[in-house]
Amino acid sequence: xxxKCPRNLVLASALLFPLTSFAEEPPEDLPPKxxxxxxxxxxxxxxxxxxxxxxxxxxxxxxxxxxxNNSVLQVDATRVIQQNNIPTIGLTYKAKLHLPNxxxxxxxxxxxxPDQTQNLPGATLGQQLQQQQxxxxxxxxxxxxxxxxxxxxxxxxxxxxxxQLSADGGLKADNGQEFYTYSxxxxxxxxASYVLPLGAVQMKLTESLFWFNTTGAGESSLLDLDQHxxxxxxxxxxxxxxxxxxxxxxxxHQDFSIFRTVNQQASLLYQVSANGISRPSAExxxxxxxxxxxxxxxxxxxxxxxxxxxxYPKANNFQLNAQFIVRLQFMFSK
Numbered sequence: 001x002x003x004k005c006p007r008n009l010v011l012a013s014a015l016l017f018p019l020t021s022f023a024e025e026p027p028e029d030l031p032p033k034x035x036x037x038x039x040x041x042x043x044x045x046x047x048x049x050x051x052x053x054x055x056x057x058x059x060x061x062x063x064x065x066x067x068x069n070n071s072v073l074q075v076d077a078t079r080v081i082q083q084n085n086i087p088t089i090g091l092t093y094k095a096k097l098h099l100p101n102x103x104x105x106x107x108x109x110x111x112x113x114p115d116q117t118q119n120l121p122g123a124t125l126g127q128q129l130q131q132q133q134x135x136x137x138x139x140x141x142x143x144x145x146x147x148x149x150x151x152x153x154x155x156x157x158x159x160x161x162x163x164q165l166s167a168d169g170g171l172k173a174d175n176g177q178e179f180y181t182y183s184x185x186x187x188x189x190x191x192a193s194y195v196l197p198l199g200a201v202q203m204k205l206t207e208s209l210f211w212f213n214t215t216g217a218g219e220s221s222l223l224d225l226d227q228h229x230x231x232x233x234x235x236x237x238x239x240x241x242x243x244x245x246x247x248x249x250x251x252x253h254q255d256f257s258i259f260r261t262v263n264q265q266a267s268l269l270y271q272v273s274a275n276g277i278s279r280p281s282a283e284x285x286x287x288x289x290x291x292x293x294x295x296x297x298x299x300x301x302x303x304x305x306x307x308x309x310x311x312y313p314k315a316n317n318f319q320l321n322a323q324f325i326v327r328l329q330f331m332f333s334k
Contacts, residue, residue, distance in 0.1 A: 055234055055259045058267055059125060059294055068159060071098045073332040081324040092146055096154075107154040107168075114150035114172055114187065115212035124222065124238045126255040126273050129307060129325075130288050148174045148214075150187065164193045172212065185213040202226040216246035232261040250278035266295040287312040303329040 073095045080090070094111035152170025157163075167190040173182040193206040208220040222240040229235055238255040257271040269292040276284045290309040297304050305327040312318045 055261070055267070056125070058296075059259075059269065059292075068096070068333070070096075070333050072096045073330075075330045076327055077329075078325060078327040081326075083322065090146075105155055105157065107156055109150070109152040109154050109168055109170065111150050112146035113148055114152070114170075115148065115214045123220075124224075124240060124253070124255055125269070126238065126257060126271050126288075126290075127240075127253060129271075129290060129292060130273065130275075130309065130311075146175075148172050149182075152187070152189075162195045164191075166191050174214075187212045200227055215244060218242060218244045229258075234259040248279070252276035252278065252282075264296075266293065268293055283314070285314050287318070301331050301333075303331065305329065 075093045078090045092112045097108040099106045150172040152168040154168035156166040169188040172185050172187050189210045191208040196203045204224040206222040211217045220242040225237040227235045236257045242251045253275045255273045260268045273288040275286045293306045307325040309323040311321040
């Protein structure tokens, strides 16, 4: 009996072998079930990137420029018409060069006036529109040049994630008193943002740190609340504060904006804003109402903007100061 059991096992194995050879192979390991962060990323990719970022990229604002991983070259020719001021044309530019061989995370940033408020991390489209004229010095010449030029190397994670992180450091060349003389200074910036869906509303929180020789160290906080009213209309509330360490004060702003897509070639922005300061006491420094009409006039890289603005500054006893801004923008991206 001791020797019969092994022979029986061998015989049974031989009989069953042909059957097992025709059996289905065991299934491969299934991918892990998506977790909370995966659902968050899918939501951001489908909703936030698919709609809000499409609008931001069409308007060419700094939010899109800062967070995209694509190479972008943007050149603006801006003309500001204001009462009692001589109209001038300001030329500004910024470029981001994606470096694919550097772990797909590094970018070379080139820009004019990198230390101005509208170019700081976390700046809203409203701030950029309201301060376009600040980049155009009040000088008696038809075409003005930027006050400074900057070049930086930026580390940036992949776009499409709920959490966006970027940090860059570089050199800034400031115009000297004599023509074509510059002084070189280092600068550094960093920004982190997170998108969280709250039902029909999308919340985005952005925190930024920066240091420039002209403004010193500072911090900026921005809270955006986006809501899709229709397939072609987006409402956005932007609440922000920027702290400057040298002056120990805050620059505050609140924007309410409605973005309306007219067609594939044109969009409209309606916005009202309140700007404030914290010193010597917390107060409203200016109210602003504006309309921006932006139209693609040649393929995907030439845009025309018409932007009337109504400013009510406290320094002028909240009397109306009207401005009319026309901008021609050339944008190349890949």
